[in-house]
Amino acid sequence: MGVWNPLRLLNLAALSLLRDEALAISTLEYLPTELFPPVFILAFYGRHSETLKAMVHAWPFVRLPLGGLMQMPNRGTLQAVLDGIDVLLAQKDRPRRCKLRVLDLRNTGQDFWSMLSGDGSRGCSGSLMAPVAEDRSRTKQPLAPLEVFVELCLKESNLDEFLTYLMSWVEQRKGSIHLCCKKLKIIVMPTENITKVLSTVQLDCIQEVHINSTWNLSTLATFAPFLGQMGNVQRLLLSHIHLSAFEEQQQHVFQFTSQLLRLHHLRDLYMESPSFLEGCLDQMLRCLKTPLDNLSITNSLLTELDLTHLSQCSNISQLKGLNLSGVTLTNFSPELLQVLVEKVAATLQELELDLCGIRNSQLEAILPALSRCSQLRSFSLCGNLLSMAIMEKMLRHTAGLPCLSQELYPAPQESYSSQGILQPGRLIQLQAELLEILRDLGYPRTIWISSSPCTHCGYNTFYHLEPVVYGYNTPA
Structure with a gap:
């Protein structure tokens, strides 16, 4: 059967x-x-x-x-x-x-x-x-009889047939239909088409905004009033917003940052290559209304005063993730980085400082604060030039962190010739010395060692990524 x-x-x-x-x-x-x-x-x-x-x-x-x-x-x-x-x-x-x-x-x-x-x-x-x-409990407007949820990824010069038809249908029934989306992504689309779409959508339904477009600052300022109506946004990602010649920087920055005052649920802020931010970080930080969980400012020029304002900002004291990769910190005061790490030590889980030009003295200054980051899970310093001596100190200071499971470090400075060329044989010797340090510390641990960033594969791509593993069963 x-x-x-x-x-x-x-x-x-x-x-x-x-x-x-x-x-x-x-x-x-x-x-x-x-x-x-x-x-x-x-x-x-x-x-x-x-x-x-x-x-x-x-x-x-x-x-x-x-x-x-x-x-x-x-x-x-x-x-x-x-x-x-x-x-x-x-x-x-x-x-x-x-x-x-x-x-x-x-x-x-x-x-x-x-x-x-x-x-x-x-x-x-x-x-x-x-x-x-x-979802409904978050909106402040009267509930419509029916909600229509869509994914919005605006990346064409013209609206596609499906979205055009749907928007026309919703527009004719505005009193009884709400067009909603949780995640808005804008890649490439004329401003007038973006405006047309956003005028139809229930903006207070949006929880995540990605702007991955080569906008100039004035375009971001034009978009800002729409952002201010997205009162339930929790995550904001801005990528490659550039400052064009003759733009009124202060006015446009104010138009953007003033709308952050209306984002009472913002928890994650990611900004990649924000060329307009140099010297203006304080203006943005003062407009944050809630403590952030994650802050990422990458591949950007910041002043020492910008970093001072960041370390003093009350809304970063509960950060779980901090990423300053590609922000040149070489000439900044070591004490400034120390204050910043101390500010977030109680809650920090991920710290990325790749390609920051960090010097030995700066890393040494943050080691005591780093050793108190008891929640730290991931730590990356790839692309910086650090000596073997300071790396040993770093490994000893972080040895007692109970949650640390992902560690990415640069090849020690001694791995390179005086002309800056990686010497593979010397790197192998130094990896063996790092293994001895881990064995001496006595904790099972895997660290990853990388050389200079690859110029062919991307700015944040590293090669010769090799593990150095110590376990209780590692042969003597």
Whole structure:
């Protein structure tokens, strides 16, 4: 006897029902809840538009994760679903079975379809959609009857057909539809198109903003008022915002930083190559309203006064991650770095100081504070030129850190010739000496040693990355 297959039986029942579309529509009022997902999937892929339309206003779940079925946006099937929503919105009283509150067009929801199509006994209630209630609690505006979630990655010169159609549909139903996204990513798109999109989206739903574009500072200033309306943003990433000639730097920086005053949930701030920041860091830090979890300022010019303001900022005292890679610190006071590390020692988990031009005296100054970073998990100093003596001191100061599991260090200064050329044989000898130091300290530990940054593979790429491993079973 063959094994009974509930998934196969559900699909057979759904296929049988869809052979007569009129019958399928008429029976939706009485269709068992566990049959809705398999029938919807088959109707979706079979382009049964009228059935899809009818199923929407009988949908027995809070969320309809349509994006999980859309490998490529299809206007026909999307339009059928939206037509069903129009019928739903036109009714004064919601149908008895319908619990639909969220249409999710993001590439998520595969678990929903596989679980509910494969095993109805595992639960089919609207409680599966609990995160929706959490999302809604964050918005300050009156709730719309229905929310439409999308992924927004703006990277073309013109809006694609799918997004253009959806935005037009939402625009005509502004009173009853909210277009929401949690993560906004802008790569390349004309400012007028960005404005068009953002004028349609519920900005207070956005929790994460990525701007990975070669914007100049004035463009960022133009975008800033939209950012200020994203009151629930938790993570902000800015990449390659450059300062053009003859720009009014102070005015544009003020236009941007003043909007940070409205971001009461900002926890993570990442800025790569922010050429406008030199001499203006204090202005930005004063506009932060909440303590940060992560701060990253990389490949940027900062002044010693900028770093002074950073070490004095009250909103970095709870940092878990600090990344200043590519910020030249060579001529900065060693005491300044010491104060900065002391400020974050109680909570810091990740510290990256790659390619900072750190000198032996600066590293030695932060060692006492570094030894108190009891939560530190990851520490990287790649691309700096440090002596073997200071590296030994560093390994001894960090030996007692209980959470430290990832350590990336530069090849010692003595690994290079006077012309700056790496000497592999000498590096092998120094690695053996580092192993002896680890053995002397007596803690199982792996450190990674790298040479100068690779000029062919990227600014933060290093070669000759080699592990130095000490364990209790390491041969003597």
